[in-house]
Structure formats: C-alpha cells, structure tokens
Amino acid sequence: MLDLKKYLLLFSLTIGTPNLLAETTDDPVADLMGTVWQLIKNGSQSSSFGSGQVVYFLSSDAHNTHRSRKFQTWDTFSMVDGRNLVRLKKNESIEIIMPKFNNSIYEVKLLDGFYKGKTYYLIADELEKNFKQEIEDNDSI
Numbered sequence: 001m002l003d004l005k006k007y008l009l010l011f012s013l014t015i016g017t018p019n020l021l022a023e024t025t026d027d028p029v030a031d032l033m034g035t036v037w038q039l040i041k042n043g044s045q046s047s048s049f050g051s052g053q054v055v056y057f058l059s060s061d062a063h064n065t066h067r068s069r070k071f072q073t074w075d076t077f078s079m080v081d082g083r084n085l086v087r088l089k090k091n092e093s094i095e096i097i098m099p100k101f102n103n104s105i106y107e108v109k110l111l112d113g114f115y116k117g118k119t120y121y122l123i124a125d126e127l128e129k130n131f132k133q134e135i136e137d138n139d140s141i
Contacts, residue, residue, distance in 0.1 A: 032096045036111065037131040039088050052087030053130050055094075055108065055120035056080070062105045062121040069125075086115050093134065094122065 042051045056062040061080045068074050088094070092112040097119065099106055106122045 032106075033098055034096065036093055036095050036134045037127060038093045038134055039090055039130060040132045041130050042090055052089055053122075053126065055086050055088060055110070055122050057084035057086070057120060059100050059105055059107070059121045062123055063101045066101075066104050066123045066125070069123075086110070086118075086120055088113065094131070096127075099124070 039053050042053060056065070061084060065080065088110070092110070094108040095111055097107040097109055100121070104124050106124055106127060108120055108122050110116055110118050110120060
C-alpha cells in the first residue's frame with residue numbers, strides 16, 4: 001500500500017512539474033499582430049540614397065538584408081531590385097500582419113500613400129527604431 005502511494009505521488013509530480021515550470025507570459029510578438037505603427041523618422045538620411053523608410057516587396061530580400069547587417073556578410077549579399085522597394089515617408093502608417101523568419105521580419109500592410117492596402121516586408125529592428133505604435137483611445141465622454 002505504501003509503495004502504491006509513493007508511485008502515485010511520483011507519477012503526479014512527473015506529470016505536474018512541466019506545467020508548473022512552464023512560462024506563463026504571453027508571446028510579445030503575438031501581441032504585435034494587428035497593431036498600427038506610424039513612421040516618426042525617415043530611415044535613411046543620406047542624400048545619395050534618398051529619404052524614407054524602406055519596405056521590401058519580397059520577404060527574402062528583407063531577410064537577406066537583415067542577415068547581412070547582422071553578420072556583416074556583404075560578400076554574399078543578394079542584390080535587391082530597386083523596383084521591389086517602397087520608401088515610406090514620415091507620418092505614414094503600417095499594420096503588422098505577422099512575423100516571419102524567427103521574428104526578424106514583419107509582414108506589414110501599408111495604410112497610407114500610393115501603395116495603400118498592399119503587403120510588404122519590414123525588418124524588425126527598423127520597426128523599433130523608426131516607428132511609434134499608435135494608441136487607440138477608447139474613452140467615452
């Protein structure tokens with residue numbers, strides 16, 4: 001009888017321990033989906049490259065650019081066709097649709113400008129540096 005109690009206790013601890021040790025916080029990336037962000041500063045200040053924040057038509061172009069910046073592998077950098085880039089101007093808004101490539105790239109929908117409603121890709125580091133999240137006011141007066 002004592003062995004049965006020990007067995008049941010050991011069994012319940014084995015089953016219950018992973019749930020106790022599990023992380024209970026929500027995924028912050030999932031919280032970003034559907035949020036609206038506004039460009040507060042232009043990404044490129046160089047006069048030779050133009051001004052504006054670049055978003056990419058192809059997710060692979062955004063990922064290759066991010067990877068080359070991170071690991072300094074410009075020798076294996078794939079060329080990006082300039083026709084596949086869109087430059088956002090200050091105060092234009094985007095909506096985050098979903099993350100890609102281990103949360104390093106975001107699929108975004110443009111909410112302003114000539115390409116309004118189109119889907120493009122943005123490097124996650126640039127979202128944090130150049131954009132500000134719009135806060136919805138739900139106050140009833």
